[in-house]
Amino acid sequence: MKNRRILVTGLLMLVMLVSFVFVGSAANAQERLILATTTSTENSGLLDVLLPPFEETFGVRVDVVSVGTGKAISIAENGDADVILVHARAAEDAFVEAGYGVNRRDVMYNDFIILGPASDPAGIKGMTDAGKALHKIAESKSPFVSRGDDSGTNKKELSIWASVGIEPSGRWYIETGQGMGASLNVANEKQAYILADRGTYLAYSGDIDLGIVVEGDPELFNPYGIIPVNPAVHNHVNYQMAMALVGYITSQQGQKIISEYTAYGKVLFHPSAIKPEDLK
């Protein structure tokens, strides 16, 4: 009994020691590039096929930190990332304007869709004008779920409300303050309308009853940009490698991977640095 206890103690100590040494040596063995991006980008799975060829070619490890667009930009402003891949054009421009980012390039776009319950209380199914559709939702006070988390999706939603001159509020307007997935679940439970990105919707479509009610409005296009952090502001950033990533992603090779990527049998992203017809 006593011997066994000593054995367990010894084993525990050994594991601790080994792990300690391991952690100490394993980190920082390789050049790293920190890419801050949005949760929906990482969740789409695109980066898992897009990044490895780059990592191999340049012998670099790309560490992807995925957060909301607002957070991704503020991480970059603090100099905690080397490059960002986000989708919120106005915020991106402000980021570059303020000098934190340089050499922004368009990468790709996907689109947002408005989802709603089969009962369609606002009667907007089949509409192609997102602004008008939201107007009808507000008018009928049909429940609408907003992420309310300063993400790219949230910013897009607010800009559409603003375009039709509505400041949404009231019991029908539900702000979750959570990510896309959690918000979709809330919308599903409340049988509410919601603005979502197509990728996340596809991932969830098996689990929720909501269907697409509005799509195809150019207003709903969701362009992604890549921006290296300005080394003149944060001189520690890996600017060379960040520019290499920009070059790779906007190259024939990168754009082709994006155009060919599918999830749930559907194309999720459309390259925008090189026209699809020019990709060979």
Added chain:
Amino acid sequence: MKNVILEARKIKKSFDQDQVLNLDIVKVYEAAFNFLLGPNGSGKTTLLNILSMVDTDYQGEVFYRGQLMGKQEGEILEFRRRFSVIWQNPYLFKGTVKANIGLPLKFRKSSPDIIEEKVKKMADKLDISHLLAKRSGELSGGERQKVSIARALITEPEVLFIDEPNTSLDYESSRYFNGLFSELVADGVTVLLITHDLYQIQNLADYITVLNDGKVVNQGTSEQVDF
């Protein structure tokens, strides 16, 4: 008249604001039964702690064979290791009885073989060999006291301090230990004993010191002292 082995002079001890001891002179005689008597709260255990060097936070001086027992770390240890204390409610350390009895020798850096041998001998002597492999938490009150006595005797102390040992021992055991302590005294060991047991006082005491309210009220041979 026997030799004085320990002599305490002008001992003062306070807890917070309360003075619990204020003694002029207390003598402990060599190779004899020295009894410390007095009502509860009279300062008996406090004095035992001071004489045995368990407590060195006091005013005054204690002499061992005429030599001042200093309060420096090294000196304290040197004197302490000539003594042993048997406490009223013994504390046994986690682990086996065997480990507990051998611990004082381990502190003195005896070799494991010697410890093993001495522990065995002591356990035989006190008739507790069957307890050696048990863990200390498994013992009854009486067994705990016996183990603590074995642990105190294993170092062959010059002075043995005993604080009311009989409270958890049955009649037979306490008779046995009275005999054992008498043998020790006959072999030249000094015993200082706190007790309320009339039988012990009447049959064993050579010298008696009576405390009351932190002061010596009577001191002398058992014939002189009216207790």
Added chain:
Amino acid sequence: MEYIISGLQSALMLIINLDPEVTKVVTTSLKLSLTSTLLAALFGTPLGILFSKIDFKGKFVFNTVLNTLLSLPTVVLGLFVYSIISRRGLLGEWGLLFTMKGIIIGQVLLILPIVMALVRNAIHDIDEKMYKTAISMGATGTQQFRLLLSEARYGIIGALITGFGRVIGEVGISMMLGGNIKGYTRTITTAIAMETNKGRFSFGLALGIILLFIAFLINFIIYFYQIGESR
């Protein structure tokens, strides 16, 4: 109910097939938690002992602060450490954000109060008679200290295992300071948070089941140690 069954199924499959993604997050979690616990033990144990032994003015204030820190939410601590190790923070030059070391700093700070308080309690619980007995047996200062550690060992080990349980199950710090980087700082808990967000409930649940299994192991070890507690 459907989720739980399919979660159990996929958990089993993932474990049986030694899914590389799962293996990676599990080993990352274990590495981080063990390292954080070891470091917290290294600092927290002596501090806890010291703290239970010494008296000083305003100790009760310190005690109250220590007890309050026990219920510190991980996100608050995460935010605090974030503000320090971010490139804009005090220690920004060291580039600790989004690294294992960053997480470890946060986790150590998280459980240091826990380890300190529980070690303090373990030492505090030891009978005053222990010291008198050891002294009367002629123990040197070092021997007394070793004896103290030995007497309090179950309490101290319990403190460390509690700390370990706290770090392996926390998500706030790992997420904020580690960034949930795939193949690097992604832990069991951050992976669960992410998989749930992605809609892969059963995968998240599978990881949750693995986490529970580890927690069960920890508690089994605690029980194993506490068998000896009373003796």
